[in-house]
Amino acid sequence: MMKILFVILGTVLVDNFVLTKFLGICPFLGVSKKMDSALGMSGAVMFVMTIASAVTWVVNEYVLTPYGLDYLQTIAFILVIASVVQFVELLLKRFIKPLYKSLGIYLPLITTNCAVLGVALLNIQNSSSFGMSVLYGFSAGLSFTFALILFSGIREKLESSNVAKSFKGLPIALITAAFMALSFMGFQGMFTF
Amino acid sequence: MFQSILTAVAAIGVIGLLFGITLSIASKLFAVKTNPKIVEVRAALPGANCGACGFPGCDQYAESVAKKDSVITLCPVGGQQVIDDLSVIMCIDVEQTERYVARVLCRGTIDKTKKEYDYLGISTCQAVNTMYKGDSSCNFGCLGLGDCEVVCEYNAIIIEDGVAYIYEDNCVACMKCVEACPKNIIVMVPDKGRVTVSCMNTDLGKKVITACKVGCIACKKCEKICRFDAIHVINGKAIVDYEKCTNCGECIDVCPTKSINRYLLNI
Numbered sequence: 001m002m003k004i005l006f007v008i009l010g011t012v013l014v015d016n017f018v019l020t021k022f023l024g025i026c027p028f029l030g031v032s033k034k035m036d037s038a039l040g041m042s043g044a045v046m047f048v049m050t051i052a053s054a055v056t057w058v059v060n061e062y063v064l065t066p067y068g069l070d071y072l073q074t075i076a077f078i079l080v081i082a083s084v085v086q087f088v089e090l091l092l093k094r095f096i097k098p099l100y101k102s103l104g105i106y107l108p109l110i111t112t113n114c115a116v117l118g119v120a121l122l123n124i125q126n127s128s129s130f131g132m133s134v135l136y137g138f139s140a141g142l143s144f145t146f147a148l149i150l151f152s153g154i155r156e157k158l159e160s161s162n163v164a165k166s167f168k169g170l171p172i173a174l175i176t177a178a179f180m181a182l183s184f185m186g187f188q189g190m191f192t193f
Numbered sequence: 194m195f196q197s198i199l200t201a202v203a204a205i206g207v208i209g210l211l212f213g214i215t216l217s218i219a220s221k222l223f224a225v226k227t228n229p230k231i232v233e234v235r236a237a238l239p240g241a242n243c244g245a246c247g248f249p250g251c252d253q254y255a256e257s258v259a260k261k262d263s264v265i266t267l268c269p270v271g272g273q274q275v276i277d278d279l280s281v282i283m284c285i286d287v288e289q290t291e292r293y294v295a296r297v298l299c300r301g302t303i304d305k306t307k308k309e310y311d312y313l314g315i316s317t318c319q320a321v322n323t324m325y326k327g328d329s330s331c332n333f334g335c336l337g338l339g340d341c342e343v344v345c346e347y348n349a350i351i352i353e354d355g356v357a358y359i360y361e362d363n364c365v366a367c368m369k370c371v372e373a374c375p376k377n378i379i380v381m382v383p384d385k386g387r388v389t390v391s392c393m394n395t396d397l398g399k400k401v402i403t404a405c406k407v408g409c410i411a412c413k414k415c416e417k418i419c420r421f422d423a424i425h426v427i428n429g430k431a432i433v434d435y436e437k438c439t440n441c442g443e444c445i446d447v448c449p450t451k452s453i454n455r456y457l458l459n460i
Contacts, residue, residue, distance in 0.1 A: 059208065068197075069204050076208060083212035087219055094223035162315065 004135060010190075011139035017115050018147040019177075019184040024115030028148060029173060031106060038152035040099075041106045046141030048088060048110050049119050052081045053137025056120040057130050077120045085111045115144055151180060230259035230282065237278040239271045243346065243367035258283065269293065269366040292384040293366040295349070295359050299335040299378050300391040300454060301405040302354035306330050322375040329355075331404040333393040335378060341370035361456070386435035388442060390415075392452040395429035402450070409452040415444035 017023045024045070031041040056077050064070055089107050092100040100107075110116060119140040123133040154176055163172050235255035242250035246267035248257060257263040258279065265279040272292065280286060307330040312321050318336040326332040337355030349363035350370060357370075357379070370379045378393045392409035394401050401408035411429045423437035424444050431444075431453070445453045 063204055063208065067200050067204055069201055072201055072205060076205060079205070079209055079212065083216060086216055090216070090219050090223045093225055160315065 007132070007135055008139040008142065011136065012143040012146050013184070013187040014190055015143075016147055016184050016187075017118070017140050017143045019181040020188075021118065022181075023118040024113055024144055027106070027109065027113060028144075028151065029170070029177070032148055032152040032155050032173070035149070035152050035156060037106070038148045042141070042145035042148045043099075044088075044107050044110055045113065045115065045144050046138065048081070048085055048113075049116055049141035049144070050134060050138045051088070052077075052084050052116050053119050053123055053133045053140075054130070055080050055084055057123060057133040060124055061130075073121065073124060074117070077117055081116050081120070082111045115140065147180070151177065154180075228256075228259050231255050233282050234258050234279060237271075237275060237282060238268060239275065241270045241346065241365075241367070243270060243365075243369060245269050245365075245367040245369070269368075272365075293381045294361045294364045294384050295366065295368075295370055295379050296382050296389050296456065297335060297341075297357045297359060297379050298389070298391050298393045299331075299333075299356055299376075300407050300452070301329065301331050301334040302356050303337075304354070305406040306334060306355075306404065318373075319375050327376075331394060331401075331408065333376065333378070333395065334405060336376065340373045340375065341379060344369045344373040383435050385440075386433065386438055387440045387456050388433055388438060388445060389454060389456055390424070390431040390433060390452060391454050392430060397429055407450055407452050410450055412449060414447045414449065415453060418443050418447045 011017070015021060018025065018028050027041055027045070032038050059076060059080055060073065064072060064076060069076075085107065089100070092107070119137050123136055126132075126136075128136060155173060158172055158176065167175070235252060238251040238255055240251050244250065246254045246263075246269075248254040254263070254267065258265055261283070265283060265285060266276055268275050271278075308328050309325070309330055310328050312324065312328040314320055314324070316338055318327075318338045318340040321327050321336050321338060327336045329336065335356045337352055337357070339350075339352045339357070341357050342350045342352055346367070346369070347363045347365055349360045349365075351358050351360065359379075361384075366381055368381065371377075371381065376393070382389060390409055392405075392407070394404065394408045396404070396408075398410050398412075401410045409430045411426050411431070413426050413431075415424045415431050416426055420441070420443070421437045421439055423434045423439070424431055425434065426432075440455075442455055445455055
């Protein structure tokens with residue numbers, strides 16, 4: 001139980017996927033302008049990450065490793081993630097139409113999200129068990145959500161503040177992201193798992 | 194060597210095939226039936242997603258048209274072309290519709306009005322309007338900070354000397370500027386109506402003149418000269434009735450403050 005808590009807290013705070021590992025930066029900057037879309041995107045990422053780490057673990061354990069095809073990890077995982085995203089999209093379109101509509105273009109874009117591929121590859125690197133992989137995938141999604149929601153909150157406030165003209169828009173967003181990453185360094189070494 | 198290549202190809206191939214089969218089964222299993230008309234109607238619409246039809250975007254309007262819930266003449270962006278296309282798709286006959294354009298009812302440029310205070314806050318009309326109804330001496334006129342210019346997706350609005358101008362060739366009557374203007378001084382008028390009273394000031398006489406040199410002082414001279422009963426002073430400002438106006442321009446010559454203007458085509 002303690003271990004589960006440590007994994008979640010450690011991934012969200014210490015090894016935050018966006019702010020410490022610098023994975024998934026593109027949606028972090030692209031989808032953080034509005035809180036609603038940030039919430040939708042992070043929900044989708046969390047869902048896909050959890051499922052993708054489960055499926056990639058199975059593919060790696062029962063297909064790649066037995067045949068000595070470890071070097072195919074990247075391409076095989078991309079294949080898996082793309083299919084999982086497609087599958088999720090089909091399911092959502094059929095059963096949860098409002099969520100499908102609100103996610104819109106972001107759902108297919110997750111296919112090329114490096115954070116999702118990153119979590120799959122890190123699971124293999126850490127040679128964690130199936131349960132641990134799924135937990136790690138979920139908490140990685142949680143860390144993405146955490147960073148994105150914080151950031152979009154700040155960006156919404158920035159919209160109405162008096163920013164120097166040359167810094168308006170993306171420049172000030174990048175500076176904000178840099179400060180956030182800097183402050184997350186303060187969590188370094190708090191937990192180990 | 195050759196065998197390892199084969200295993201790699203086979204493994205990825207099998208994985209891909211498995212996922213492909215699963216996906217194709219899933220897509221059949223979870224298929225959502227859509228009306229083919231929706232797709233056709235959507236293809237005929239311009240895809241501007243401006244919301245002028247009253248729907249959030251072209252997709253929703255297409256859905257509504259295909260269900261025959263709404264009429265096919267709601268899209269101002271596509272104009273006659275889209276209406277013709279839609280009438281073919283939906284097998285409905287329609288009459289010709291009139292083209293509308295946006296018009297800014299203010300000509301109080303910075304040399305005609307005065308600033309009552311120096312505004313240094315956020316550079317939007319919405320914001321300055323909250324401070325004593327704006328920094329201009331006229332409380333009804335254009336604030337000139339370009340909320341309409343920002344919201345216009347067709348480059349049909351420019352701000353010049355503190356007043357918004359419509360470039361009518363580009364205007365598609367999407368009504369976005371009408372909603373964006375905190376002063377409500379942008380209105381939709383029929384394209385054929387070229388004569389417009391460019392003032393929304395409801396005050397009378399001297400009060401208007403001290404605020405703006407080209408304001409409507411509600412003197413009713415235009416109302417008296419008009420031979421077609423097409424211009425009336427209502428609530429302290431003159432308004433043109435485009436059903437009756439023939440663009441003769443007699444009211445323009447008689448207006449003492451030059452607040453009635455002829456809007457030329459293709460300026």
